[in-house]
Amino acid sequence: MNNAVPVNSTTRAVGSVMRRELSGYFATPVAWVFIVIFLVMAGVFTFYIGSFYERGIADLAPYFQFHPWLYLFLVPAIAMRLWAEERRSGTVELLLTLPVTTWQAVVGKFLAAWLFIGIALGLTFPIWLTVNYLGEPDNGVILAGYIGSWLMAGGFLAIGSCMSAVTRNQVVAFILSVVVCFGFLLSGLPMVMNLFSGWAPQVLLDLIADFSFISRFGSISKGVLDLRDLTYFALVIVFWLIANTVVLDLRKAD
Amino acid sequence: MSQVRVEARALIKRYGNLTAVRDLEFEIGSGEVLGFLGPNGAGKSTTMKMLTGFLAPSSGTAIINGHDIVEDSLAARRCMGYLPEGAPAYGEMTVRAFLEFVAGARGYSGAEARSRAAAALERLNLSRVPEQPIETLSKGFKRRVGLAQAILHDPDVLILDEPTDGLDPNQKHEVRTLIREMAADKIIVISTHILEEVAAVCNRAMIIADGRLLVDDTPAGLLKRSRYHNAVTLEVDQPERAASVLSELSQARKVEIREGEVTVFPAEGAELLEVVSGVVREQGWAVRELRLEKGRMDEVFRQVTQQEVAA
Numbered sequence: 135m136n137n138a139v140p141v142n143s144t145t146r147a148v149g150s151v152m153r154r155e156l157s158g159y160f161a162t163p164v165a166w167v168f169i170v171i172f173l174v175m176a177g178v179f180t181f182y183i184g185s186f187y188e189r190g191i192a193d194l195a196p197y198f199q200f201h202p203w204l205y206l207f208l209v210p211a212i213a214m215r216l217w218a219e220e221r222r223s224g225t226v227e228l229l230l231t232l233p234v235t236t237w238q239a240v241v242g243k244f245l246a247a248w249l250f251i252g253i254a255l256g257l258t259f260p261i262w263l264t265v266n267y268l269g270e271p272d273n274g275v276i277l278a279g280y281i282g283s284w285l286m287a288g289g290f291l292a293i294g295s296c297m298s299a300v301t302r303n304q305v306v307a308f309i310l311s312v313v314v315c316f317g318f319l320l321s322g323l324p325m326v327m328n329l330f331s332g333w334a335p336q337v338l339l340d341l342i343a344d345f346s347f348i349s350r351f352g353s354i355s356k357g358v359l360d361l362r363d364l365t366y367f368a369l370v371i372v373f374w375l376i377a378n379t380v381v382l383d384l385r386k387a388d
Numbered sequence: 389m390s391q392v393r394v395e396a397r398a399l400i401k402r403y404g405n406l407t408a409v410r411d412l413e414f415e416i417g418s419g420e421v422l423g424f425l426g427p428n429g430a431g432k433s434t435t436m437k438m439l440t441g442f443l444a445p446s447s448g449t450a451i452i453n454g455h456d457i458v459e460d461s462l463a464a465r466r467c468m469g470y471l472p473e474g475a476p477a478y479g480e481m482t483v484r485a486f487l488e489f490v491a492g493a494r495g496y497s498g499a500e501a502r503s504r505a506a507a508a509l510e511r512l513n514l515s516r517v518p519e520q521p522i523e524t525l526s527k528g529f530k531r532r533v534g535l536a537q538a539i540l541h542d543p544d545v546l547i548l549d550e551p552t553d554g555l556d557p558n559q560k561h562e563v564r565t566l567i568r569e570m571a572a573d574k575i576i577v578i579s580t581h582i583l584e585e586v587a588a589v590c591n592r593a594m595i596i597a598d599g600r601l602l603v604d605d606t607p608a609g610l611l612k613r614s615r616y617h618n619a620v621t622l623e624v625d626q627p628e629r630a631a632s633v634l635s636e637l638s639q640a641r642k643v644e645i646r647e648g649e650v651t652v653f654p655a656e657g658a659e660l661l662e663v664v665s666g667v668v669r670e671q672g673w674a675v676r677e678l679r680l681e682k683g684r685m686d687e688v689f690r691q692v693t694q695q696e697v698a699a
Contacts (some may be wrong), residue, residue, distance in 0.1 A: 143495060150492035154478070154485075161480040161521075224476030228537070231440040231472070232493040233465045386442070 147234045151242025152249075159250050168212060172254045175204055180261065191268025197261055198279040198355040200320055205290045212251065212310035213294025214304045216243050217382060221302040226386055236335055237379050244295055244375055251287045255280065273358035282354030285367040286347055290315050292374035299381040318370075322347045392418040392467075392544040394439070394575050398448035401434050401599075410599040411448070416592075418544070421571045423590035424579035427693055431599040432579040433473055433585040436549050439577070440470040442445075453544055466494070473550050475534030479523030483514055483533055486522060490537040508536040512566075517583035528559040535566065546570065548578045552585060564589045583685040586610075597693040611683030613691070620660045621651045622668070623677040630673060639663050651681070 159165040161272045176197065180186045184196025220226040229239055265271050294311035301307050321342045330339055350363045399412040409431040410413050416422055424432045437443040439450050441461040445626065450457045455464035477486055487505035496504050509515055512532040517525060522533055531551070538546060551567070552560040567576060581587065586593045587607045595603040595610075611617055624630045625647050634650065635643040638660035644651045654660045661680050668675050 146495060146497070147493060150489060153492075154481070154489040158478065158480055159429060194609070222578070224472060224474055225478055226471040227437070227442050228470075228476050229493075230444050231468075231470045232495055233462045233495065235462065383444075383559065 144238060146240040147238040148245070149240050151229070151234060152246045155243050155246035156249060159246070162242045164212075164215075165250065168208065168250075169254045169257060172204070172208055175208070176200075176258055177261075179204065185188050189259050192265055192271040194261065194265055194271065194279055195355070197258070198283060198351075202351060205283070206312060206319060209251065209287055209290035210294045210297075210308050210315060212247055213311055214298050214307040215289050216247060216295045217299040217378075218302050218304045218307045221299075222304075226382075230386065236383055237375075240295070240375055240382065242380050244292060244371075244378075247291055248284075248288050248294070251291065252284055254286055255287070269339055272357065275355075278357045278359050279355040281359070282351050282363075284352045285354070285364065289318070289347060289370040289374075292371040292378070293318065296374045296378035296381060299378050299385065300304065302387060318345060319347050325371050391562045392453055392573075392575050393451070394453075394545055394577070395451045396435075396439070396448070397450065399435065399438055399445050399450060400447045401431070401438060401443065402446045408599050409438070409445075412596075412599075412601055414594065414604065416575050416577065416600065418573060418575055419571065419574045420592050421567065421578070421590045423586040424577065424596060425581070425583070425586060425593055425689065426596035428581070430596045430693075432596055433549055433598075435575070435596070436470075436547050436579060440468055440547055441465050442472075466541075467543055468545045468547060469538035469541065470546075471534045471538045471548040471551055471583075473553075474524075475531045477522045477530065477533055480521055482519050482521055484509065484518040485537075486533065487536055487540060491540055494541045496541075504540050508540040511539065512536040513562075528555055531555060531559070531563070535563070539570065544574055546576045548573055548576065550580055551578055552580070552582065561584075565692070583689060587685065595689065595692050602692050607685075610685060610688050614681075614683030614685070614688045615653060615682035616651070616681040616687060618660065619651050619653045619681040620664045621649050621677075621679050621681055622664065622675055623649050624668075624673045624675050626673075630671075633671065634664065635665065637663060637667070651678075 147155065179200035180197040184200060186196045189196065217226070220229060230236060234242075262276060265276075266273070290311075293314050294307070297311035297314060298304075298307040300310060323346070327339065327343065330342060334342075344366075350366050353360060354363050394416040399409055400407070401409040409479050412431075412435060412551075424435065426432050434443065438445050438592040439452070439457065441457050441464060444458065449459075450464075453467045454465070457464045474688050481489070482667050484505060487508055488501050491501035491504040506683075509518055512535055514529070514532055514536060517529060522530060525533065535551065538548065544580050548567075552563050555563065564585070567578070570576065571589075576587070577587070590607055591602070593605060593610055594601055601614075605613075622630070627648055627650050629641045631650050634640055634652050637652070639655055639660055640652045641655040641658075642653040644653070652660055652664055665678065668678065
């Protein structure tokens with residue numbers, strides 16, 4: 135009983151922040167613009183650059199392989215307003231003087247944006263119907279691809295949300311989060327490793343190489359739902375949301 | 389129910405090298421409407437942000453209704469309603485959706501949240517605009533929306549940062565009436581730089597400058613500090629002649645002429661009104677106006693705050 139009350143009130147606080155945020159997306163053109171652009175871009179990448187038809191293979195690899203690059207720009211575009219906008223308009227003062235902790239507000243806003251991206255991702259279902267019409271794909275692999283893609287979007291989003299708390303300027307928030315996301319995307323590739331090799335210890339090098347979104351996502355989208363990869367994305371999300379909370383508490387005054 | 393109290397204990401807020409609030413210490417009891425007065429940048433808003441749990445104090449704390457704002461911030465916030473400066477709100481939301489969101493975040497669920505929001509709409513005369521997006525509303529309406537969210541849970545403590553700033557005289561009157569109506573069983577703290585507001589709604593006033601509490605008094609007490617307190621001002625045809633006659637009075641400490649008006653300042657403890665009107669009758673002056681000054685708030689304000697700056 136003693137435990138039930140706080141858990142309940144946490145759920146309620148997170149839930150009300152999340153619902154408000156989510157309805158906010160659809161009250162403005164942001165949601166529709168994002169969804170349309172996401173669907174168009176996903177289509178363009180899959181059919182033109184990914185040669186979906188020409189390959190003649192019944193799977194969604196050409197669709198999923200471009201998701202990291204699609205998210206690199208589209209997710210920071212969603213994330214940039216999360217806190218920068220609250221601080222610019224002063225509503226952060228309203229929100230954080232309600233009986234809602236900073237962590238609850240951070241999680242609520244993150245979940246709303248994540249669900250929203252999930253909706254956009256879900257709306258690409260015609261491509262799944264198409265591939266099932268054309269051939270007999272492994273739907274388990276496709277499901278894994280969707281799960282992996284959504285998790286990766288969550289990682290990008292958590293980074294973007296934290297960057298959005300750093301500044302009240304949305305353009306700065308956007309650029310910062312693209313840069314950090316780019317780093318996470320490419321870590322493990324030579325161009326990032328070269329920055330560290332020579333001076334950083336091997337342990338750190340291995341760690342950085344392990345941080346690559348692309349290799350993690352790659353294995354999930356091949357249908358390998360490894361617990362380590364899932365944990366990796368979960369940890370990335372939690373880490374950046376904690377950082378987000380700390381940054382917000384430090385910087386909400388100015 | 390026990391008495392509502394707000395206590396500030398050695399509140400200090402530093403931003404880097406700048407100390408915005410220095411060692412504030414005060415107690416407020418229920419029924420009090422406290423006006424925070426002070427020049428811009430005096431630390432009024434910072435103090436309110438600490439009381440409401442938005443900013444953590446650098447040291448010290450405040451106790452709201454028995455809840456420490458540092459140790460038990462959520463419980464303290466639950467018994468407070470807060471109108472931040474400029475009444476920020478989510479512009480794309482409708483008035484009703486916004487109020488229902490605040491009700492939800494305050495822990496009311498479903499039907500109760502809706503009825504709380506509806507009651508607040510009613511109370512603030514927002515019933516004409518419940519489905520309008522907040523960003524399309526006029527300044528006065530936006531302020532009312534901000535007040536509606538602050539009072540929705542019927543808080544014991546209401547903290548309003550410049551509630552009437554930028555409103556037209558009718559809207560100011562409305563807001564002040566509302567504050568007076570709610571005052572009886574609550575603690576209300578308002579910050580303002582409009583001096584007449586303090587006389588209009590507050591029963592206690594604090595002047596803050598440079599982060600320090602300089603004066604803590606009733607509005608009447610503040611007026612008593614004015615050199616105009618109990619002075620008599622009259623408008624006559626020949627101010628110079630009147631001034632020279634009046635300066636002969638033993639009850640007069642000093643006589644000044646300003647813009648054709650003669651002001652007689654009383655000597656310590658003297659009652660001037662009777663005496664001056666006696667002289668007027670005696671001399672048969674044509675007096676267009678004769679008034680007893682209560683004191684001038686702006687003068688006290690300048691005197692208190694500038695003394696501080698000089699010192």
